[in-house]
Amino acid sequence: MRIGIRRRSEQKPEPASESEELLFGGRLRYDTGWSQHEKAFLDLSLVGMARKLPSLVGGTIRLAWRADRGALITVGVCEIGQGIAQAVGLVVTNRILQALFAAGSTEERLRAALPSLVVAATVAVLNAVLASGSTAGTGRLEPKVERVATEQYLDRAARVELSAIEDAQFHRLLDSAQFGSQSARRMIGACVAALNGIFAFAAAAGVLTVLHPVLLPLLALIALPRSWGALRVSRRRYASLQMWIEHARAGRLIGSLLTENSAAQEVRVHGVGPFLLGHFRTMSEASEAEQTRLADDKAGTELFAAALTGAASLATYAALAGLLLTGRMQFAVAGTAVFAIRTGSASLAALVMHVNQLYEEALFVADLEKLIAEADRRAIPTGGLDLPSQPKEIRFENVTFTYPGRDIPALDDVTLSIPAGAVVALVGENGSGKSTLAKLLAGLYHPDSGRIAWDGIDSAAADRDQLFSRIALVTQDFQRWPFTARTNITVGQPGAPTTNGRLQQAADYSGADSVIDALPNGLRTLLARQFQGGVELSGGQWQRFGIARARYRAAPVLICDEPTSALDPRAELETFDKIRGLAAHGQTVILVTHRLSSVRDADVIYVLHHGRLVEHGSHEELLARPGGRYQELFQMQAARYQASPVSYEPQ
Numbered sequence: 305m306r307i308g309i310r311r312r313s314e315q316k317p318e319p320a321s322e323s324e325e326l327l328f329g330g331r332l333r334y335d336t337g338w339s340q341h342e343k344a345f346l347d348l349s350l351v352g353m354a355r356k357l358p359s360l361v362g363g364t365i366r367l368a369w370r371a372d373r374g375a376l377i378t379v380g381v382c383e384i385g386q387g388i389a390q391a392v393g394l395v396v397t398n399r400i401l402q403a404l405f406a407a408g409s410t411e412e413r414l415r416a417a418l419p420s421l422v423v424a425a426t427v428a429v430l431n432a433v434l435a436s437g438s439t440a441g442t443g444r445l446e447p448k449v450e451r452v453a454t455e456q457y458l459d460r461a462a463r464v465e466l467s468a469i470e471d472a473q474f475h476r477l478l479d480s481a482q483f484g485s486q487s488a489r490r491m492i493g494a495c496v497a498a499l500n501g502i503f504a505f506a507a508a509a510g511v512l513t514v515l516h517p518v519l520l521p522l523l524a525l526i527a528l529p530r531s532w533g534a535l536r537v538s539r540r541r542y543a544s545l546q547m548w549i550e551h552a553r554a555g556r557l558i559g560s561l562l563t564e565n566s567a568a569q570e571v572r573v574h575g576v577g578p579f580l581l582g583h584f585r586t587m588s589e590a591s592e593a594e595q596t597r598l599a600d601d602k603a604g605t606e607l608f609a610a611a612l613t614g615a616a617s618l619a620t621y622a623a624l625a626g627l628l629l630t631g632r633m634q635f636a637v638a639g640t641a642v643f644a645i646r647t648g649s650a651s652l653a654a655l656v657m658h659v660n661q662l663y664e665e666a667l668f669v670a671d672l673e674k675l676i677a678e679a680d681r682r683a684i685p686t687g688g689l690d691l692p693s694q695p696k697e698i699r700f701e702n703v704t705f706t707y708p709g710r711d712i713p714a715l716d717d718v719t720l721s722i723p724a725g726a727v728v729a730l731v732g733e734n735g736s737g738k739s740t741l742a743k744l745l746a747g748l749y750h751p752d753s754g755r756i757a758w759d760g761i762d763s764a765a766a767d768r769d770q771l772f773s774r775i776a777l778v779t780q781d782f783q784r785w786p787f788t789a790r791t792n793i794t795v796g797q798p799g800a801p802t803t804n805g806r807l808q809q810a811a812d813y814s815g816a817d818s819v820i821d822a823l824p825n826g827l828r829t830l831l832a833r834q835f836q837g838g839v840e841l842s843g844g845q846w847q848r849f850g851i852a853r854a855r856y857r858a859a860p861v862l863i864c865d866e867p868t869s870a871l872d873p874r875a876e877l878e879t880f881d882k883i884r885g886l887a888a889h890g891q892t893v894i895l896v897t898h899r900l901s902s903v904r905d906a907d908v909i910y911v912l913h914h915g916r917l918v919e920h921g922s923h924e925e926l927l928a929r930p931g932g933r934y935q936e937l938f939q940m941q942a943a944r945y946q947a948s949p950v951s952y953e954p955q
């Protein structure tokens with residue numbers, strides 16, 4: 305069992321475990337992440353704590369004020385009342401002891417102590433009433449504070465740029481900040497307990513100072529080792545959590561893959577279950593070893609602190625005996641002193657514990673605050689230039705874009721025009737940049753250089769809410785919302801009141817109507833097997849909902865990224881006809897697809913290769929270009945359909 309404090313930076317990083325290496329390609333315990341918290345770690349000293357605590361407590365009180373000011377006032381009044389009651393209680397106890405130890409018959413002494421006894425009983429009743437008022441107020445306040453903090457967390461997470469959501473560092477922050485809301489909740493309880501401790505300690509300290517000035521420093525001496533121990537344990541726990549946070553997320557991910565619908569088939573047929581379970585076990589065992597290390601460390605620290613506390617208590621009682629023997633203290637006063645020392649050291653120990661808990665929780669609340677600041681920095685900006693509601697032309701002008709952390713641009717100097725009311729097809733091999741182009745058009749990313757102009761207005765300077773409102777999306781990995789069939793369509797425009805006519809139109813358009821007719825509760829059917837009464841749809845059926853949703857949104861620009869990949873041939877043909885029909889009604893359609901037969905009617909086809917625009921024109925123009933990339937791709941696909949049937953002989 306090691307007790308000495310060794311800074312993390314001095315420890316040799318352990319190598320990646322086999323599971324970390326195999327599944328995640330390296331170590332998931334980051335010392336670099338820890339350095340972000342180094343300051344918080346160093347400040348976890350008595351001085352740092354005393355300096356930072358008021359502002360941290362202030363932040364929680366502001367949160368509580370926003371959550372439920374009535375409950376906060378109740379708690380405050382009850383706590384202050386209890387503090388006063390405790391001080392009065394100690395003073396009255398002193399009076400009772402003095403009356404009982406005074407000269408005279410037992411009856412006379414009891415009679416003299418009686419008024420103080422009545423006051424003591426009244427104070428005890430009052431204290432109990434105030435304590436229950438505080439408990440009720442705290443109980444009301446805590447969940448509300450957690451809710452307000454969680455809302456802040458989720459709100460910020462939902463409003464950051466897509467690039468932040470794809471950034472591992474931001475995810476780390478999201479991870480550590482997720483504890484912030486529960487910590488804010490616990491901070492309320494810890495604040496109340498600490499306040500309680502301060503009053504109780506002040507009462508005991510006041511009484512002790514009056515009895516003899518030397519008793520107060522002795523009381524502090526008793527509390528010192530415990531404070532040191534508690535601080536050390538909590539900073540080690542916090543450090544460990546920060547270091548292991550990504551490892552813990554990976555462990556949870558493996559666990560969830562074993563229960564998730566999407567992985568269920570491979571987990572069974574490919575036998576991935578035991579494989580994942582094995583890695584889950586090794587990952588868990590590694591974090592268990594860390595827990596054990598922490599527990600050993602804590603036990604050692606507490607034992608050491610307890611020994612020091614014992615020595616300090618001995619010194620205190622020896623000093624008390626000295627005062628008695630030298631006649632500097634009366635016997636009755638010594639009785640009160642023992643009582644006050646016991647009360648005082650107990651309340652000081654509780655105070656240290658609660659202040660420490662407060663501080664530890666505050667570190668996580670500080671992580672939440674850090675996330676909020678970072679999310680605000682990376683938030684999608686509000687305001688900007690107005691965009692035309694029905695743009696006549698969207699132009700990509702020398703657009704270059706590289707994903708963060710990548711060396712090769714996903715789009716390289718692309719210039720192209722998207723005229724209003726046209727069907728514009730984007731084709732090219734895997735990884736050629738089609739989806740990236742669509743995401744830039746949708747305003748999810750901005751070009752690193754060049755611009756995307758909507759009737760001459762640079763979309764990077766435009767009001768992003770307006771930009772988003774002009775776009776409807778059916779992406780390759782469109783969301784299968786685990787909600788009702790109705791919501792899966794109307795979520796295309798969640799802010800607007802649902803109109804049944806539009807809903808029906810969108811369902812008819814996409815072919816989702818026939819799927820809905822077959823559902824047990826029609827539009828009210830829950831499309832999530834994991835809930836009671838929920839049903840699961842096929843991939844193609846889901847896709848019809850994705851298309852219906854985009855149709856329901858009724859935006860001037862519709863981006864369809866592989867919209868028909870899961871549809872049967874008949875449904876695919878119908879859908880493409882309908883998509884072309886949309887353009888006839890003035891909607892601009894951007895079609896990303898590998899099915900070149902479906903783009904032959906597009907007004908213009910752009911062919912991308914390694915992020916560059918290599919060809920463009922109509923289907924006929926591109927086919928007539930000898931040695932052209934489009935011609936090559938088209939002929940390859942056509943050949944597959946024209947080839948004579950291949951006979952299959954089982955081996």
Ligand SMILES: Nc1ncnc2c1ncn2[C@@H]1O[C@H](COP(=O)(O)OP(=O)(O)OP(=O)(O)O)[C@@H](O)[C@H]1O
Binds near residue numbers: 470708714736737740
């Ligand atoms: N979120 C991302 N972060 C980093 N790189 C990305 C990201 N998305 C795509 N890329 C990379 O950008 C390049 C272009 O990808 P994109 O998805 O635009 O291609 P695509 O033409 O749509 O491909 P596919 O036909 O396979 O869907 C690829 O090299 C890909 O690895």
